[in-house]
Amino acid sequence: MDTRFNKFGKEPPAVEFEITPMPKPVESTHVPKVTIAGAATVLNPEAVTKIDVRHANFWYSAKQALFDVSLPVREKHVTALIGPSGCGKTTFLRTLNRMNDLIPGTRTEGEAILDGRNIYEKSLDVVALRQRIGMVFQRPTPFPKSIFENVAYGLRVQGTSRKRIQERVEASLRRAALWDEVKDRLKTSALGLSGGQQQRLCIARAIAVNPEVLLMDEPASALDPIATLKIEELIVELAKDYTIVIVTHNMQQAARVSQYTGFFLNGKLIEYAPTVELFEHPRKKETEDYISGRFG
Amino acid sequence: MSITVEQQQPTANPFQAPRTAHNARRRISNIAIVALSLLATAFAVAVLLFLLLYVLRAGLPYINLDLFTKIPTPNGEPGGGLANSIQGSLILVGLASLFGIPLGLFTGIYLSEFGGRGPIATGVRFLVDVLTGIPTIIFGLFAWIFIVVPQQSFSGLAGGVALGIIMIPIVARTSEVVLRLVPNELREASLALGATESRTILRVVIPSARNGIITGIVLAMARVAGETAPLLMTAFGNPFFNSDITQPMDALPLRIFNFAESPYQAQINQAYAGSLVLIVLILITSFAIRWATGGFKHGGR
Ligand SMILES: Nc1ncnc2c1ncn2[C@@H]1O[C@H](COP(=O)(O)OP(=O)(O)O)[C@@H](O)[C@H]1O
Ligand SMILES: [Mg+2]
Numbered sequence: 001m002d003t004r005f006n007k008f009g010k011e012p013p014a015v016e017f018e019i020t021p022m023p024k025p026v027e028s029t030h031v032p033k034v035t036i037a038g039a040a041t042v043l044n045p046e047a048v049t050k051i052d053v054r055h056a057n058f059w060y061s062a063k064q065a066l067f068d069v070s071l072p073v074r075e076k077h078v079t080a081l082i083g084p085s086g087c088g089k090t091t092f093l094r095t096l097n098r099m100n101d102l103i104p105g106t107r108t109e110g111e112a113i114l115d116g117r118n119i120y121e122k123s124l125d126v127v128a129l130r131q132r133i134g135m136v137f138q139r140p141t142p143f144p145k146s147i148f149e150n151v152a153y154g155l156r157v158q159g160t161s162r163k164r165i166q167e168r169v170e171a172s173l174r175r176a177a178l179w180d181e182v183k184d185r186l187k188t189s190a191l192g193l194s195g196g197q198q199q200r201l202c203i204a205r206a207i208a209v210n211p212e213v214l215l216m217d218e219p220a221s222a223l224d225p226i227a228t229l230k231i232e233e234l235i236v237e238l239a240k241d242y243t244i245v246i247v248t249h250n251m252q253q254a255a256r257v258s259q260y261t262g263f264f265l266n267g268k269l270i271e272y273a274p275t276v277e278l279f280e281h282p283r284k285k286e287t288e289d290y291i292s293g294r295f296g
Numbered sequence: 297m298s299i300t301v302e303q304q305q306p307t308a309n310p311f312q313a314p315r316t317a318h319n320a321r322r323r324i325s326n327i328a329i330v331a332l333s334l335l336a337t338a339f340a341v342a343v344l345l346f347l348l349l350y351v352l353r354a355g356l357p358y359i360n361l362d363l364f365t366k367i368p369t370p371n372g373e374p375g376g377g378l379a380n381s382i383q384g385s386l387i388l389v390g391l392a393s394l395f396g397i398p399l400g401l402f403t404g405i406y407l408s409e410f411g412g413r414g415p416i417a418t419g420v421r422f423l424v425d426v427l428t429g430i431p432t433i434i435f436g437l438f439a440w441i442f443i444v445v446p447q448q449s450f451s452g453l454a455g456g457v458a459l460g461i462i463m464i465p466i467v468a469r470t471s472e473v474v475l476r477l478v479p480n481e482l483r484e485a486s487l488a489l490g491a492t493e494s495r496t497i498l499r500v501v502i503p504s505a506r507n508g509i510i511t512g513i514v515l516a517m518a519r520v521a522g523e524t525a526p527l528l529m530t531a532f533g534n535p536f537f538n539s540d541i542t543q544p545m546d547a548l549p550l551r552i553f554n555f556a557e558s559p560y561q562a563q564i565n566q567a568y569a570g571s572l573v574l575i576v577l578i579l580i581t582s583f584a585i586r587w588a589t590g591g592f593k594h595g596g597r
């Protein structure tokens with residue numbers, strides 16, 4: 001796969017899609033038929049809770065978007081958030097690094113405990129928080145800078161030394177499986193990369209500052225199947241060292257990359273369980289309806 | 297990949313719409329609009345070309361070294377040049393840029409990044425729009441009242457201030473517009489890396505909008521380089537070399553204005569030569585700024 005990517009430089013020609021090893025789409029029977037292949041089924045029963053969200057409520061001005069959400073985010077595991085569009089997945093994710101603070105009139109209640117501190121606490125230093133909890137967005141967001149400067153950005157914010165920046169940039173690009181593709185053109189603009197490469201660059205940029213948690217909001221939804229697959233492989237790989245929360249509206253993706261899954265509906269967390277359990281034996285009627293494709 | 301194409305029914309001409317009355321009307325109005333816009337464009341281009349060619353034809357024969365090294369001769373004697381006017385124009389535009397660009401740029405940043413839809417920003421935006429529409433001689437009057445009268449002397453400073461104020465709303469509005477075009481995700485991506493708001497604006501938002509901002513600045517500079525009215529009562533004009541901004545200063549548009557209605561043919565010719573020099577100077581400055589800021593390398597965005 002790698003060599004093929006290099007040969008074509010940017011996006012591989014569309015013909016390649018035929019041999020994309022993507023799982024078959026869910027057939028239209030009304031039986032849950034999600035492939036739980038990739039779900040790195042290594043469920044550590046002693047997984048530590050990294051962020052413990054308890055009774056989170058959230059308002060956009062007068063409109064409540066989250067209702068009493070409680071969910072543990074397990075350390076060094078991937079937690080997937082699924083649910084139909086507009087159910088509050090993004091909103092919930094963005095409470096975890098206080099990104100919603102940027103929207104005037106919003107309000108969060110409840111608590112999300114990270115190492116004994118409540119993330120939602122007003123007095124919390126959000127800059128420090130965001131250095132511990134990185135984020136990857138739906139669309140790739142490369143800065144109009146060189147590839148190197150993109151990855152170095154967060155490090156420069158922290159005032160990291162020149163030499164250390166060099167090391168961290170290379171290590172992060174390697175970690176994001178992008179190094180071989182860009183090592184000869186680190187000084188060129190990041191805008192020249194393909195969509196999939198840009199997204200991996202954004203992941204490299206996020207992990208460069210050594211965060212403990214990575215939040216990903218539908219990180220592959222703007223990408224083609226091959227690029228999506230690479231991102232998914234990367235997520236599985238990164239989960240060895242990072243705690244990851246990923247929003248996806250793609251159930252196969254949740255099944256492939258995550259060990260825990262939370263199902264949201266209308267701002268409420270309907271069900272939270274180990275991914276295999278949630279897909280194979282959903283406890284709630286709504287969950288079953290959703291994963292069997294009856295709505296959403 | 298070609299699957300979708302193959303599945304299409306091979307008809308004689310897939311773009312042939314059925315010949316209904318509705319379609320005929322649609323076709324006609326379509327043709328009319330295309331024809332109208334072509335016609336208007338052709339007219340506009342023709343006028344501009346005519347103007348350029350006319351100035352070129354009338355001015356080019358009188359372009360010579362003296363024009364750039366000598367000052368005007370007294371009483372319309374042949375010879376001499378416009379060196380003092382060229383120097384004055386460069387100083388005046390430079391002076392105007394010195395405070396017109398930062399003030400305009402920061403106003404644009406305020407409007408785009410901090411003001412939002414609040415009442416203050418709305419007020420500022422309205423004011424900026426009004427300023428853009430005010431006849432430029434009013435700015436000359438302003439500088440006359442506040443600088444020329446107290447100093448009891450026309451001066452390059454007064455001219456620079458007048459031109460600078462004219463630049464502010466142009467730079468502010470174009471900057472605001474292009475800064476707003478920067479996707480919000482970029483700002484969020486920077487903030488999510490723990491960057492402060494000011495760092496985000498300086499390192500991410502402005503660089504993203506760089507080309508548009510530069511275009512706005514170049515536009516504003518070109519605009520004031522050709523201003524005459526506000527200089528009449530500020531810089532006033534000066535037949536000699538002068539780089540002292542507290543003294544009256546010449547400028548190409550002023551010189552053109554004076555020479556164009558001169559009774560001496562030699563001065564009329566120099567007015568055309570001066571016009572050509574002004575146009576070329578503006579072109580050169582635009583290109584130089586784009587080149588120096590790397591505007592050519594990065595293309596769009
Ligand atoms: N900035 C906002 N202001 C007001 N309402 C919003 C805003 N962003 C999202 N919402 C609303 O909050 C709800 C949840 O949205 P979101 O978290 O984006 O859902 P999801 O990511 O699951 O598609 C939706 O009803 C949406 O309309
Ligand atoms: Mg969303």
